[in-house]
Amino acid sequence: MIELTDVAYVRSGVADLDKAVWFATEMVGLELVGPADTGAEQPGQADQADQSDQVGRGQPQTQSRSAQLRVDSRHHCLALVEGGSGVIASAFTVADEDALTAAETELERAGYTVSRGSPTAARERRVRSFIQFDDPFGNRIELVSHQVTVTRPVRLTRPAGITEFGHLCLDATDVREAYRFWSTHFNARVSDWVGDAACLMRIDPVHHKLAVFKGDGPGLCHMNFQVAIIDDVFRNWHFLVDNGVEIQMGPGRHPQSTAIFLYFLGPEGFTYEYSYGVRRIEDDAAWRPRTFDPTEPGSIDMWLGPQRKPSTQPQLRPEVP
């Protein structure tokens, strides 16, 4: 059993890096950090990405620029990498080097192809070591050890109220099989089901840090940022609308986590979410997962607003040789 201790980061490929960085900072509010691989802090600069995103993918080994963004004590939680458009990887932390090695062994024994990241790639990610593999649906996952913690106060680009990277949501063609994968090999436990449309999983007391939504193929459905107070959700909503950003769903309230949410679309199909007030499951043994029918009014939004699945940024796929 591989124990995931937290979400770590998302790596997303973008064709237009400058536009994606502008949106992430000026619209979402994230703080830009970087360069990616030298250790120096030079806000406002993107830097050269290493080649590990293309490892095993049959893609050209060309240098590309990247940018890293933070919202909490993680060195960064979002890396935007210039190149093909699509999610590159979603990452989780494990406890230490031994846990990472044990995870590598367990996944290989289970038949998954696992690759170790190079020291250069680990340095760029600000982790000591990491491994990569694909889940059964083709989502690229990275497990990392010793992600760097930064104590310098976060300087959000605008006062969006973001307090932390909350969770990430992947797509899979079969949500129940996805849960089988995450609960068999990992410490993920289902908190609630939305029929066969979604499985919300916890790896700690937070109601969900990993969600899987039913989709046509692998991809990142959305990346969530928690905000400090309910007013942030509504202030951000007005800000985004005023700036012509496409709101995908919300403001609304999820009955599962009780979180007040807002989904909105960034460049190149990347969906962001703000939310406030996520449920914590302190008595793990006593919690009984519930099943919500996605066709019932209010099953996604208790406030009965328009329900729509957030759009997914597809997984970058290897080119066919």
Ligand SMILES: [Fe+2]
């Ligand atoms: Fe979410």
